[in-house]
Amino acid sequence: MMHPDTEIRFVSEEIGVGLFATKLIPKGTITWIKDELDIILKKEYIESLDDARKKVIYKYAYEDNDIEYVLNWDHAKYINHSFNPNIVDTAYDFELAARDIQPGEQLTCDYGTLGGDEKFESPPAEGSSRTRVYSNDYLTYYKEWDNMAKEAFKYFNKVDQPLKYLIHEKFIDKVNAVANGTEPIDSILTLWNYDHPENS
Structure with missing residues (x-):
């Protein structure tokens, strides 16, 4: 489920539509979470x-x-890719705002975290020289993504969390511990070691 303060807007003929913030979404806010309707x-x-x-x-x-x-039941499926994303994936079936997302700003994630089968070309983003997403990008960039998530988690308990009630019960204790700083964050790499045992 997507954060309630988002809406679909037209981006361009080439891209089509995307998701945009209708209000400020502060760093550390859950922007999307997997739920039982997916x-x-x-x-x-x-x-x-x-x-x-x-x-x-x-x-x-x-x-x-x-x-x-997983086919998202709501407008989450329209999140577009960026090599300089403002949301970051976690090992807990949700994504966090990696920085403050301003009203009118498009929400973007790095498709490399999804590990899709097909590589694709994408224009480089400010602060990145990457131009292609590969299926094994998680092996190269997981530390960068983990650090983004770790930094975002520092704000988790300081911001409103309208989607927090959807955190799966198997993750609640760990998420609270990470947010409280009493346990380290799990690497996104653990998702791929679990889902793709050949990479263990």
Whole structure:
């Protein structure tokens, strides 16, 4: 589920639509969280569908593991990519604002954190020389993403969290400990070691 202070807006003919903040979303705020309304699809099922539906699913779903894809039920599926994103993924099935997101600013994430099967080209962003997303970017950039999440977590208890009630019970104690500074953050790399055992 996306943060309530977001809406879909047209970006450009090339990009299509994206998600924009309608109010200030402070650093450390949960911007998106996986919830029980998200649609879980197995790859075998997707491959059994007609080409038109397969195309839509592969465009808007993200790979949760080797055989499952998650299709967000709300407008979260319209988050666009940036090599200098303002939201960062965590190991706890939610994303955080990596910096203050101003009203009218587009929310973006680094698609490298999703580990998709296909590489793709993207224009470089300010502060980054990257121009291509690869399926194994998590092996190269996980420390950078972990540091972004660690910094964002410092503000977790200082900001309003309208989506906090959706944190899965298996993560609640750990998230509270990380937010309180009593335990270290889990690396996003643990997601890929779990979902892709061949990378362990």
